[in-house]
Amino acid sequence: MNNNLNDSKLESLLRGLAPAVASPALTQRVDDELKLDMSWLSTSRRKPHRSTNWLMSAGWAAMGAAAAIAVMSHLPNQDTHGGAGTLASSSSTTVLPASTIREWDDTPGNGIHRGRSSLAEKRTLVISRELQTWVDPRYSTAMTVEVPSQHNLLPVSYK
């Protein structure tokens, strides 16, 4: 108990000593730093909407363009199996079509139908699978995609 009393006296003595005040230079430095911070904040708040809208528009446009390029580069090209058009497009891009494999998986008969000339026509549903491979010579990489498809074929003649 006596010791607690002494402790409290000691605490009172210590608390009674006021820490030295901060130097005016310190206050001035804090003032300068906060003013700098406030001026930076005020300039950034001046035109938030305009900059945000512009950035948003540019961002969406860039994302759209990137998506379009990605889709176009991965879609199977109908003219990639020979022809001048294919060669021209191949020379303008670095990704070259390497090979195309088409396989017929099934050819179920689709029945006899009457055509416009009232003649009997046998239609055939062809279920096929197309494998296309592109090669990028820059990185020596190859990409192969599989394109499933279904077509109604009208045979012209039977032998």
Added chain:
Amino acid sequence: MEAPFDWKRTFEQLAPQLVLYARQLVDSKADAEDVVQQAFVRWWRRFPEGDSNHIPLLYAAVRTIALDQRRSDHRRVNREAKSDIVVAGENAPAFDPQPEQKETAAIVEKALQALPEDQREVITLKLWGDLTFNEIAAMTGSSINTIAGRYRYALQALHKKLAHLRADLLGESASPAINILPFSPPTTEALP
């Protein structure tokens, strides 16, 4: 809503205690003021309303920055310690005593410097920072029992140091100096 630069009122109230605390962690008053400047600006940016509930976070910021600075400046401090360069304000008094307190303030300052750093830190935060043991424990990452123990050990050590230093200052022996002080050395019963 407070005025834009109402920070000054808060700063004037807290800066002396913050600088005193920072001086327990770094070597010079100049370094301590650098630490307080960084910590206060960082704290004010986060809590511009100056809520007193967030004051423990301000002390925590002082601690973090001081320890970082001490680590990064370790080599520089060693180099300067070997040189004869005297940094301005290095030995500035830590307290701003009333005329009748000057002697006591000098003794207390020496006694504080003689304490281990962890005890000095707790004493400073508790007595001049007005933080609770819980708050000190949270900011130092120690248990509340550890903090309470350090505080009690520090008080006990201060009893001894103050009596001894006071005797040195007056050129007297330790025993009459004890009677001069408004308290007597504690016994080991005070230890937790």
